[in-house]
Amino acid sequence: MIFNYLLKKFSCALTFVLVLSVSSVAYSQQTCIDYIIDDVPDARYIVHADSTVTDKLTGLMWARCTVGHSGQSCELGEDAKFNWRDAMQAAADSEWADYRDWRIPNVDEYRSLVNYSCRSPAINLAIFPNVQSRNNFYWTAEISLLSGRDDTAPLFDFLDGIQNSNFRTGLGKVMLVREVE
Secondary structure (H helix, E strand, O other), X not given: OHHHHHHXXXXXXXXXXXXXXXXXHHHHOOEEOOOOOOOOOHHHEEEOOOOEEEEOOOOEEEEOXXXXXXXXXXXXXXXXXXXXHHHHHHHHHOOHHHOOOOEOOOHHHHHOOEOOOEEOOOEOOOOOOOOOOOOOEEEOOOOEOHHHOOOEEEEEEOOOOEEXXXXXXXXXXXXXXXXXX
C-alpha cells in the first residue's frame, strides 16, 4: 500500500517535470511566419572561416558568437554577462579573429539584424547561431536618459527585436561589431 502511494506520487512528479521540460523547449524554439518576407536572408551575409560575418547591406562585420562563446557554430564556451561598463571594456579589449577595433553595437545596428518574420529569437539563426531570446538582453553602446537619469542604458531584446532599458549596473550579454575597411 505504501509502495503504491509512493509510486503514484513519483509518477505525478515525473509527469510534472516532463511537461515542464517539454514546455520550456517549445518556448525556446524559434518560430517564423512563411508569408512575411524574410528581410535578412542568408545571401545578405558573408560568413567567414574566422567566425565573423560581413553584412553586405550595412558594411558592418559582426562576431558570429556572443562574447563567451566560440567555434564556427558558437558551440564552445558559456554565456558571459556583464554590467554596462564591463561590457564596453570587454568589447574594447576583444581580439576576436585578430581584429582589435571591436565595439558594442548601437540600437540601429542591432535593428538591422532583426528578422521580423521570426520571433524567439527574431534573428537569422543560420548566421548568428547562439543568439538567444529568453531572458537574454544585449547591451548597446548608448546611454539612455530615462526620466532624466544618466545611470541607464538601452538593451536589445531579440525575442521580438525590441529595445529595452536597464540600469547600467544590471547584467547583459555582448555582441561585437566593427566597421569593414
